[in-house]
Amino acid sequence: MSEHSDNIISIYRKYVLQTYANDLLFVRGKGSSLWDADGREYLDFTMGISVCNLGHCHPAVTKAIRQQAAKLVHISNLYINELQPVLAQKLVSNSFGEGAAFFCNSGAEANEGMIKLARKWGSDKGRFEIITMDDSFHGRTLATLAATGRAKYRKGFEPDTPGFSHVPFNNLQALEEKISDRTCAVMLEPVQGEGGIIPADAEYLKAVRALCDRKGVLLLFDEVQCGMGRTGTLFAWQAYGVQPDAFSLAKALGNGYPIGAFVIREGLRGVLTAGTHASTFGGTPLACAAACAVLDTIESKKLLERSNKMSRYFFRKLRALQKKYSAIRELRGKGLMIGIAMEGDVKEYLKRAREKGLLVISAGENVIRILPPLTVSRKEIDRAVDIIDQSVGGS
Ligand code: PLP
16 A cells, blocks of 8 residues: 555544544545555445445536536525425425425435424324334434344444334234334335345235235335435335335435435325424535436436346346355345345455455345446446455355
8 A cells, every 4th residue: 555545544543533444545436436546446336335326426416516516505494495496306206296305414314304204293193103124224313223123233322212113024914013003103124225135025015005004104215225226216115116105315316415305295295394304404506416417317328227237137147156156145136236145254255355356345244235336337247246256266
């Protein structure tokens, strides 16, 4: 590593609170590639954990940010900006048809907003409890931590925010037994990300919708990781044909420019009214310009069709690899949200892949998580599969 990189990393260690275990410094990105300070290129199949779904520094997003930054950056929600309504209309017309969006800055904040929506909706009915899934991940704020279905993230931050309970994912009976007359909502990721790339079973999700309708509780989908084309449809729930009452977005909505949102169906419009929820930076002109460019590009470049083709190609190649290695237990996922479930811990595989120039990450302990951009090419997939082959094979 160069003296320049060493120097920056030592300042980072000293002055940035060390809550992340990391050691690679990157200075530039384009498409599927990242470059370190020494000019070494890496194939990035993490995309900032499902954030840069159009690839790094997509020209349409860069142009939109540049132009908007020169025009108007922020005015607060005390005033109306030109782009927030445009973005909201795009999100609503691509999902419920009729409804509304609230804008914020991150996935945790989007989920907090949905949690508040459900609590407010249930408040005059005596309903306040939210049921979420084991192994889910919903964020790091105190309420979203309580919603998160893995105790390890909550350890040391107790007492847990009250009003949350967890049931096994893809288990209808467990959910049915847990719902009570205090329940206001069920919240889940249609495809679990951090928990190990686990898609909801189609029949299960349909049955959850019917159960929520029968019991009179809201169904909330966390699409922070699986949304925005990642799984082959704009929103993961669309492939299931199961509509939630509200869903959250963040990560890829701005392709790296921070923006989060939750979208509600029309019937919930009256729940959060003036003064009941807010976010200073929510839906700034700059953030909305980035997100509008993302949605326009997904549509104009037909990225859903393209990514579905690439997904089929990727899975075909991975199935061939699975035949070769008994250590590969299962291939999971949808679209370009791909998990390779291994026999044991995947740390060593990730390390080997990185040494060979491929960035992939874990989901849970035993799953290699692969999140290429929707713009990925066959050639890049070939290269990644070669490296995964060598990494699993130990060469
Ligand atoms: N929800 C899901 C499904 C996520 O994967 C994440 C982050 O990984 C979050 C919520 C939290 O998002 P953020 O880190 O933007 O707060």
